Amino acid sequence: MPMDAPPAGASPPAIRAVGLVKTFGTIRAVDDVTFDLVPGRIYGLLGPNGSGKTTLIRLLTGLARATSGTAEVLGSRMPSRELLGRIGYMTQSDGVYPTLSVGENARFFASMYGVTADGAVEEALRIVDLADRRASITGTLSGGQRRRLSLACAIVHQPPVIFLDEPTVGVDPLLRVQFWGYFRSLAQGGATIVVSSHVMDEADRCDELLFVRAGRVIARGSGGDLRQRAGTASLEDAFVRFAGEAVAPGDPAPGSGAGGAR
Amino acid sequence: MSRRRTIALFRRVAQEIRRDRPSLALLFIAPIVLTGLLTFILREGETPPVNAVVVNLAGTPGTVYTSALTAALEEEGATVATAPDQAAAEQMIADGDATVAIVLPASLGTEGQVEITVVTSGLDPAGEGSQVVTVSRALVGAAATITGVTPPTVVHETVYGTPSTDPMANFAPPIIAFFAYFFVYILTGVSFLRERTGGTLERLMGTPVTRGEIVAGYTLGFGLFAAIQVAILMTWVLGSIEIPAIGPLPEVSIGLGIDVGGNPALAYLVVILAAMGSVSLGIFLSTFARTELQVIQFIPIVIVPQFLLSGVLFPVATLPEILQPLSYLMPLAYAVDGLRQVFVAGADLSVTALQVDLLALSLFAVFFAVIASRTIRREVA
Incomplete structure (x- = not known):
């Protein structure tokens, strides 16, 4: 699996996931996710509906309990009620x-x-x-x-840590620009921001993207970096390319699961 | 538990209810209208007239008895007709010309036990029961007139207070308890379901709030409105303000004016404890509902059995033996009994039965609060 290491020499991670797994019955909604996210950056969780973005956020905020693996925010293991006072969570509804x-x-x-x-x-x-x-x-x-x-x-x-689950759904383009400007100013103030979206054209506003598919992080990097590695002109095509690579034998044809990734 | 957060939750719940006009109407006006209606029906209900038809199969002794019986029945306000045989009398009942037939047997006036048959239609057991009572009284009265032996009269006394002729005196306690319990359950259930389905609970759980604070905030919020509801309802049930006739307006009285034996404040305590349990029950049951309709669908499962088994309509002692233990599991049973203890028996805190009721209601409130808070998890689907 292509997985970039966190930038070397950066500050300690604000958010850390180690081998996070969440199963609902036989469905693995989050499937062995490991990453470090550092302060002052905007991270984009990108993937189609049902790819596990919301479940991943709920594990990181401690609203759901991981089946295995650990989630840490600001050095504390989640779920931690005390830490919720230092986390902002904008729900999808x-x-x-x-x-x-x-x-x-x-x-x-x-x-x-x-x-x-x-x-x-x-x-x-x-x-x-x-x-x-x-x-x-x-x-x-x-x-x-x-x-x-x-x-x-x-x-x-x-x-200092903010999770935004599809924050711009139903928001008009003008306001969307305002939102992103505000997110940027928060990040410049040192906040760690995780934005989930299935809208690819917003993705370039993030410092770093995590492509999520079927509960796994299938690629990580800046928008330009990911396009270059996939050899594609658009992020959408890059997603399809990475999704194809990530498909194990017996899975559906490459790209079919990324139908929601516009 | 943070007091500040609990108070903020309480204020929010109270603000929400205050802005919800239909729910306020349900809480405050519906019980008054319904108790008023019930009182009107029970106090002013019409007793169907007794239209008797006498069948004399006993010849001359029967004729003497028939005239005595007719006099006695007419004294009771009944009309009396005659028919040649039982079949003709039954036809009159079937045609609606008579409500009750009295068949005087051929053995009347002979030695030994005489059996007088009374026939009714069988369509309205309760109403016909009262007809048979009237007829029986007239039969005894008629026999006394003929024999000259005055039968004893029965004087009814009670341990608690005077035997009240007001049917509402015994009915008011269970009705007050039932309304408080029922409306608080519906409102909390629906309100908390909205919290679950509207995404606000998810967001709430993303804050450092504890589930104990949530249950406490809800209990205070709905408890406040339940307290106001019960205060209004009890004032309405116990109070009575006579307004004299003004001009063309007739004299009216506001309030049901039911006599109460004990301290209304104690009765109030009983109902508030019951309502607090009901708040938590609503929170708990909202877990199992997906839509507001489903909260309503729990009524036959949760509320109606309590209504039947808690002595609201049927005293617990009259329930089938196998069902009686179930009433011990019904919070409403303790509320109904507690209110009857205070209202009818005039119990104060030294009475063991009332102590048991208060203790049971407190335990139920705590128990429901615990299971309600167990359903509020950080892991909400």
Whole structure:
């Protein structure tokens, strides 16, 4: 399996996975994943729907228990309840309360994280450009606004490690640019950011990509690096190429599993 | 357990309920309307008139008895007709011209035991039972008139309070307990299911919150509304405000004005303990539901058996022997008994039966809270 070593001489990893396995019955949703992710970088988990990205994030955040292997965040073995206060997790669904106002949602999640300062809530709402909607009832917001609120709730405690599960789904292109600009500024501030996506055209905004297929990391590197190694012009083709290489005898034909990777 | 987080959870739950108008209506208005309706039915219910038809097969002695019986029946407010034989009388019942037939046998007036047959349609056992009671009273009264021997009268006394003629006095306690239990279960179950399916529980579990804090926050939030609900319901059931007639408006009274033997605060404690158990039960059962409809589908499994086995309709002592032990497993049974102890028997905290009820309700609340928190895992599918 092509697997790059972490950059030499870098700071200690913020996130470390060693032989992570998660099975549901006979399905191996996460299949022997090992990697180190260092602070200050944006990592993209790329793969089709059902390839195990969300399960991998849930193992790293301690929301699911690994069948075998270990996950560490900031040097602590997950699951660790204490460490959750230093992790931001934007779930795939919005996960906000529709009957509460924007401000109430942000304040509620802030207090769950143990943040009491009103300034933190205001700052988070300002970042996602919802400060002037703080009194609006969440259920009346547009889909994109709800997504922004969801992001605000995930970063309200200014965590050093952030997992974003498909953060830009349903978000319009303009806002998407804003989101990525914000992710970049967080990374520059030293945060480790893991973004999952099945949209390849977003991938080049990440410092490093991890191609995920059938629960395995089949390739890792920067977008340019991966294209070059695969000898393809697009990341999509590169994914198909790596997926083909990773197919064991008896698996479906190369590329068939990557149908969702646009 | 972080107090700050628990309070934040409590506030959030309370805010959600406060904004949910239909649920507020369900919590606060439905019990008042339903208890009002039930009281109206029980207190003002019509007793169907007794339309008797007498069949005299006994000749002359029967004629004397028939006139005495007719007088006695008419005194009871019944109408009396006659028929030549039992078949004709039964036809009158079938045609709706009579509700009860009294057949005086040929042996009437001879020595020995006389058997008088009373015939009803058999369509309404309860209503016909009361008809037979009326007829029996008239038969005894008629016999007394003829023989001149006055039968003894029965005076009913009770250990607790005066024998109340208000059918709601005994019915109100179980109804209050049932409503508190039932509505809190539905609202918590649905609310927590939304938490599970809406992705907010997943997000919540991504924070350092503990499941104990979640259960505590929910218990406080729904407990607050249950407390308000029960306060309103008890005021409505126990209170009675007479509003005098104003102009064309007739005099009305607000509240059911049911007499209570004991301290209403104790009754309140009983219901609140039951409601707290119900919150956790709702959280627990929401694990097994995928949709809100399924929470409702648990009602026949979870709520109806409690309704049948907890003494709401049928006293536990009248249940078949094999079912009686089951009532010990029903939290509602202790709530119903506890409320009856306070309302009817006027029990205070020194009464063992009430102590047992309070203890059992507390244990159920703790037990349900524990199993509810077991269902909130960091590993949510």
